[in-house]
Amino acid sequence: MKKKILGVAIIATLAITAGWNYQQNKQNTDFLDLTLANVEALARGEGSSACETLCPKSGYMCILRYSDGTLESCPDRWS
Template sequence: MGKKFFGVIAFVAIAAAAGWNYQQNKQEVELSDLALENVEALARGEGSGNCKWRTGHSSATGWIAICDSYGVGYSCTCGDIKYY
């Protein structure tokens, strides 16, 4: 009786774990409002040609040039970074 009982318990545990795993994988992922805004902001920069260079300085990196929509310099590809 002991082996049969433990076999049934093991089967039930495995079936419960498999069912829980199936449910977890079936659920859809919902992005927060902040994540959606970040995706939209990144998509707006692609191929728009509206980005320009801007510069900044920090003690850790020295001078840095960043290409983004806040820049006022020459046109560039959005997202580029140069360290000087």
């Protein structure tokens, strides 16, 4: 009987731990999405453009795809 109680307690502890871990990971994902959106907004904003920052002058056309689905082409990066 003690083994059954111990087994049920271990299974309950594992289930609670898994649920807590899932919730923590879900919150981290939301935070990462928000952080990425902020970085992209800053890259589009003041100062040097995202093209200058992210696209080297390599002789190829650079196209940036943002997480919201928008595209930005950087044709002036040809050299």
